[in-house]
Amino acid sequence: MYDSRSELYQQVIIEHNQSPRNFRKIPGATHDAEGYNPLCGDHLHVYVHVQEPGSVIDDVSFEGDGCAISKASASLMTTSLKGKTRQEVEVLFDQFHRLIKGELHPDKDPNVLGKLSVFSGIWHFPARVKCASLSWHTMKGALDKVKTVTTE
Amino acid sequence: MDLDVKRIRQDFPNLHVSVHGKPLVxxxxxxxTFKPCSIAAAMAVYYQKYTSNVHRGIHExxxxxxxxxxxxxxxxxxxxNARDSQEIIxxxxxxxxxxxxxxxxxRHFLKKGDEILISEMEHHSNIVPxxxxxxxxxxxxxxxxxxDQGELLYEEFERLLTAKTKLLSIVYISNSLGTINPVKKMIKAAHARGALVLVDxxxxxxxxxxxxxxxxxxxxAFSGHKLFGPTGVGVLYGKAALLNKMPPFHGGGDMISSVTFEKTTYNTLPYKFEAGTPAVAEVIGLGAAIDYVLSIGFERIEVYEQSLLEYGTRALQKVPGLKLIGTAKEKVAVLSFILPGVHAHDIGxxxxDEGIAIRTGHHCTQPVMKHFGVPATSRASLSFYNTTAEIDRLVEALLKVKEVFP
Incomplete structure (x- = not known):
């Protein structure tokens, strides 16, 4: 049994939930997608701006409503994607997914997750893993030109 | 005579497990619902002493x-209190x-343009079909x-009930609001208009x-597992005259009188609607559940649960900002609520962490959530084995939630 207060609701997550970063629309976004978690009713819209095909992400943002985990995850995601190439995004996406499934341990496995490691305890709460991954799937859907993404 | 909750709790082993090192609430x-010992015992006797199929063998x-x-x-x-046991499917x-x-x-009796009337507080299972x-x-x-209290607008019901209405399918007690609907009165009104009524x-x-x-x-319609019985078994009651004229739902064994490749004749009620080997053990378990709940008695259950509802409604007001969703005059001990600024899943x-099991989400009633403009609620739904001390623990736990999300 894991205590959610120490494993999940860490200060960084609480703080990003209260003051989410890049919580706005990007007018003229080159990519965007909506993400739903039909089980929770969580609903996010992720916007991405890439100057020209193949260049780095120069802006990324989100809007929507959800639980603290999904909002904090979306907020932290936007802060870690700016300036990344598509290939770097893929690496981060893969590492984040292994992290939240408990397959990557940030203290011993090499990674570039940085402050995203704050989600390392979430795999102890299987019902909440989807909350953390919604924004990431939505962002990937946007880059892949998929308009609506659902997780359940 | 009052309900002896302490003694009743001894019948439910599941009430005595711990979660996070704390006694489960x-x-x-x-x-x-949890199941009294007698349910598993009745099913075990079937599985260990007389496992066999029903309606088939002539063996012991x-x-x-x-x-x-x-x-x-x-x-x-x-x-x-059905007239006849053949009305029980x-x-x-x-x-x-x-x-x-x-x-x-x-499919058989309704036609284009016929109207089916349901309510805004139906479970998805009484919307989607x-x-x-x-x-x-x-x-x-x-x-x-x-x-906004979660009570049906009766005048709207009367307005919507027309000669075109062929069926009213209505929830008796709402799972997400706790509202008890005036179904008897509604059935009378629907019948006066020539509509049939299904009660969930x-x-x-x-x-x-x-x-x-x-x-x-x-x-x-009801389910066994919400009546302290096993999962996988439920009941449809229907008036015999209606069930008799309805075609079978599933085809297969047990629902026939004779089968040739040219023609099959169907069995009589209730078997016409029970194709294939039924959930024998679960049905036997359901029988034990009915015995159990009747041994306590609905008069006592109702009085005790109403006292829990009153206590819980008052106690939850101690949590700053908490808003109850569903405050009908006639309701059961279902306490749905929201805490502004905290999502239901985070509350759950x-x-x-405190060992308390509540449901969070839309409760398979998304139109109800839409009515109140919330994505989800937290819901504490109580039964006769719950106590006011457990309600106090929920209040304490919610005050701690407010510490995490000030």
């Missing part, structure tokens, strides 16, 4: 199994019971709205006595 009874064990299986049908008949649960009526009655039927047959679905009693059977002859409903996870 189980407040998710609207999702499923099969006769014993058939007697136990049919014995439960008699118990359900008494439980619902065993299904997998409320959802299948409603689907049976939609497929068998709806009718939408599917409307799509197929060109029927029209009409919805009775409710007010999934949330009723564990809390209130249900008398189908007094209600005069045409169909009534945090109170789980």
């Amino acid at each position: 189980y407040f998710d009874n609207a999702a499923t 064990l099969s006769e014993k199994a058939t007697a136990a299986y049919e014995g439960t049908r008699g118990k359900v008949q008494g439980f619902l 065993f299904t997998r649960g409320t959802t299948e019971s409603i689907n049976l009526v939609a497929y068998s009655y709806g 009718w939408q599917m039927l409307c799509e197929e047959k060109g029927c029209v679905l009409k919805v009775i709205p409710f007010n 009693a999934a949330q009723t059977v564990g809390h209130r006595r249900v008398d189908v002859q007094d209600l005069d409903c045409d169909f009534l 996870t945090l109170v789980n």
Whole structure:
């Protein structure tokens, strides 16, 4: 049994939930997608701006409503994607997914997750893993030109 | 005589497990109830002493199994006060019971332009089967709205009930709001207009006595697992005259009188609607559940649960900002609520740390969430084995949630 207060609701997550970063629309976004978690009713819209095909992400943002985990995850995601190439995004996406499934341990496995490691305890709460991954799937859907993404 | 909760709790082993090193508080009874020892015991005897199929063999064990299986049908008949045991059909649960009526009655007897009336507070299982039927047959679905207390707007119901209304399918007690609807009065009004009525009693059977002859409903559905019985078994009650003229729902063994490749004749009620080997052990378990709940008695259950509702309604007001969703005058001990600034799922996870099980989400009633403009609520749904001390623990846990999300 894991205590959610120490494993999940860490200060960084609480703080990003209260003051989410890049919580706005990007007018003229080159990519965007909506993400739903039909089980929770969580609903996010992720916007991405890439100057020209193949260049780095120069802006990324989100809007929507959800639980603290999904909002904090979306907020932290936007802060870690700016300036990344598509290939770097893929690496981060893969590492984040292994992290939240408990397959990557940030203290011993090499990674570039940085402050995203704050989600390392979430795999102890299987019902909440989807909350953390919604924004990431939505962002990937946007880059892949998929308009609506659902997780359940 | 008062309910001896302390003694009753001894009958439910599941109440005595710990979660996070704390004694469990189980407040998710609207999702499923715990089971008294006698249910598993009755099922174990079947599995260990007389396992066999029903209605088939002439050997000793099969006769014993058939007697136990049919014995439960008699118990359900008494439980619902149905005229005849052939009016009791065993299904997998409320959802299948409603689907049976939609497929068998709806497909056969409803036509384009006929109206089906439901309410805004239905569980998805009493919305989707009718939408599917409307799509197929060109029927029209009409919805009775409710007010901000979670009470049906009766004048709207009367307005929506017209000569075109062929079926009213209505929830007796709302799973997400706790509202008790005035179904008896509604049934009378619907019959006066020539409409049939199906009552979704999934949330009723564990809390209130249900008398189908007094209600005069045409169909009534419930699940065993919300009545302290096993999962995988439910009941459809239907008036014999209606069930007799309805075509079978599933085809297969047991539902036939004779089969040739040219023609098959169907069995009589209730077997016509029970194709294939039924959930024998679960039906036997359901019989034990009915015995158990009747041994406590609905009069005592009702009085005790109302005292929990009153206590809980007052106690939750101690949590700053907490807003109850569903404050109907007539309601059962369901306490749905929101805490502004804290999502229901975060509440659910945090109170789980304290060993408390509540349901968070839309409760399969998305239109209810839409009415109140919330994505989800937290819901504590109580039963007669719960206590005021457990309510106090929920209040304490919610005050701790406020510490995490100030």
